[in-house]
Amino acid sequence: MASYKTELELRSGEILKMAWEAVIGLEVHVQLATSSKIFSGASNEYGAPPNENTCEIDLGLPGALPVLNEKAVEMAVRFGCAISAEINEISIFDRKNYFYPDLPKGYQISQFENPIVGKGSITIEDEAGAKKIIGITRAHLEEDAGKSVHDLVEDRTALDLNRTGTPLLEIVSEPDIRSAQEASEYFKQIHNLAKFIGICDGNLAEGSMRCDANVSVRQRGESSLGERTEIKNINSFKFVERAIELEIERQIDVLEDGGEIIRETRLFDPDKDETRSMRSKELSDDYRYFPDPDLLPLVLSQAEIEKIRSELPELPQQRERKYQTKFGLSSYDSKQLSVDRNKSDFFEKLTEASRLPKLSANWVNSNLSSLLNDKGLGFDQSPISPSLLAEVLIRIDNGTISSTSGKTLFRAFCETPSEISEIDDRIDEMGLRQIGGTDGLKDIVLEILKEHPNQLAELLDGKQKVLGFLVGQVMKKTNGTANPKEVNEIIQNEIKKE
Amino acid sequence: MTNKTNHIDIAHLANLAKVEIDEATELKLQDDINSVVKMISKMMEVDTTDTLPLKSPLDSPQRLRPDEVSENPNQGLLQRGAPETKGGFFTVPRVIE
Structure with a gap:
């Protein structure tokens, strides 16, 4: 237990901490939502019985050869375009060699020197609305490894290789992040964007997105970087923030006690609320990367890249800006409406049909959101169409029905939809027409x-x-x-x- | 690249490879390997500053596959060659970091 500290001691501790600055870089692994694996025709679906979704290629059996999934390539390019990154016309697949039972081939097919996506950036925003650009060094395609279960069979490690060969896009940030909060915000942005452009289902609980955090600290004003540690496999926004907070504190304590930071891989344990050493960090030399002779260079034409770029939807931050400037919505409402692609699309159709952006925003963010939430549905599965809801809103706006009656009508239409031509009859049938002015x-x-x-x-x-x-x-x-x-x-x- | 004289110890290599060779063979191999090393050193003299690294010996791009599930679950057959399985899992001596 921490000993009792006087206010003065606490304050001097705070001042000491202020003398330090954290430098953080994140590697985010995004599982791509393809139907089949990255190099084989086995199913990429989550949750199958152990080893059901595997084939000779995933198991690394002799003679099996990988063939690249075109959808995984398209998704990587789509992400690259969304972060305005350079897309490399030629990229190379390499073998990253290491030994672990859940990696049956003894190497992971990845991209090392020539990744598919080059430099780009993402903008994050703090609670006060201040924006910051985080550089993205690269994003590369690779295959996921299998899963080891250590507590299932006595004295044995059980291997489920269903995840083997799942396509991953590893997104590597520049060390531009300066706090645990910024790291969490950056991870959220990547998560929202990947979902928005349809390359990942974003399910953190199923491991669809995980990240590794590289953390170091240095004296404020210092330009060179301190020795860093890597915290592996963090799978929630909350954990990213907490793991990094703890690691920053630990490093400052070590340095202030005259110690030295050792380059290593650490594990975050949410139950014990600590990070602890896992193993000394491999350097890239240890992985003996070399171009995979089974896979030829991946060549993309400018025309192919441009086609994917042109099919990109309008992105969340563009939509957010549009909702504020064109529709006069608050920044809070605009953000709420633009995170989810289906929600945003619904709102845009509703506004187009009703010409009532503010009322539409309120309804989408409140009544419709809570109804869909209760029913466990997405905005693409809404029981009421945007055009029908628009008619309800128009009638609230022109006083045909009150706002309360609007909700009654809305609930009724969610149960039994109405033809637009029959709406007024339904209003009369239900006795909802507003007695007004008379x-x-x-x-x-x-x-x-x-x-x-x-x-x-x-x-x-x-x-x-x-x-x-x-x-x-x-x-x-x-x-x-x-x-x-x-x-x-x-x-x-x-x-x-x- | 530094051009250091590489001495390759044939006797040591033979020992590592568990191959027994007589003295005459060793001398011959030493000569052969020296000429190979010489040839490589000669190649190193070429200025490659403006030459891009060769990524693949074949002048052909990668063929892609449509995103379709073409494999049926065949766990039984695939696990037949495994020394140990249990409940659909492959099992190995416990490894915990």
Whole structure:
């Protein structure tokens, strides 16, 4: 346990920490959402019984030869285009040699000196909205290894090689990240982008995205880098942040005690809330990289690259900006609407049909989001189409129905959709048409005032609090079809007359 | 690249390779290997500053495969050659880092 520290000691500790700066680089492994493996025709589906999704190529049996999956290549290029990176027309597959039972060939096919994607960048934003550009050094294609299970069979390691040969895109950042929060934000951005452009399902729990963090610290103002450690296999935004925080603190403590940081691979243990040494770090020499003679150079033409670039959807940050400038939405709403591709597409169709961007944004972010959430559906599976919902919103906006009735109608349409031509009939059938501006509503208001003489007296005394109660009574009487704003006005007018 | 004189110890290599050779053969092999080393040293004299590294000896690009599942699960057959399996897993002596 930490000993009791005086305020002065704590403060001097803080000052000491301020003298240090962290330098962080992230390697994010993105599992590509292809149907088959990167070099074989075995299924790439998650969750099959052990070793079901394997074939001779994945198992590295003698004579089996890899053949590259064109979809994996296309997805890598798509990502490269999305981060405005250089796409290399010629890239090479290399063998990375190491021994571990879940790597049956004894080498992993990866890309070393000539990756498919070169330099690019990603913009992250902190809570205050300040933007920062994080450089991306490269992104390369490689195959995943299998999975070792150590506690299943007594005295044995059990191997499930279903994951062997799963296509991975490894995205390597520049050491531009300066804090645990920035690292987590960067990981989130990559996650959102990869999902948005449809190259990854983004399922962190199933390991669809994992990252390694390279962490070092140096005295503030120092330009050379300190010795770094690598924390392996982190699979959540929260863990990235915590693992890096702990590692920064550990390194500062070691250096301040006059110690030395050893280059090594460390493991983050969320249960013990610590990072601990796994093994000394291999240098690239240890892996004896060499071009894989089984695979010829991957050659892409400018035309192929341009075709993939032109098919790229408008990206989250572009959409976010558009929602603010073109539709006048708040930055919060704009961000909420642009993270998920299907949500964003739904919102755009809804706005196009309704011409009511603000109302559309509110409905997509609240009513529709919570309904889909309850039903466990995505925005591409919405039970109500954007064009039908647009008709509901138009009728709320022009006063045909109240906002409350709009919700009732929305829920009804989610159960049984309506033809657009029949909407008004449905409104009448359900008795949702708003009683507004007519003598009808005024009569009801007068009736309510008569029924509640005490509240009326209080209101006349200037107690505005009861106004809400009276409006509520009218809404109840009209089954929510009245327009509360009009009810309010009618009551105010009546008071003036008294 | 430094042009250091490489001496290759044939007797040591023979020992590592567990091959027994007589003295006459050793001398002959030493001569042969020296001439090979000389030839390589000669090649090293060529200025390759502006020459791109050769990535593949074949002047042909990589053939790609459509993203289709073409293999059926055949776990039984594939595991037949494995020394040990259990419940669909391959098993090996326990390795924990």
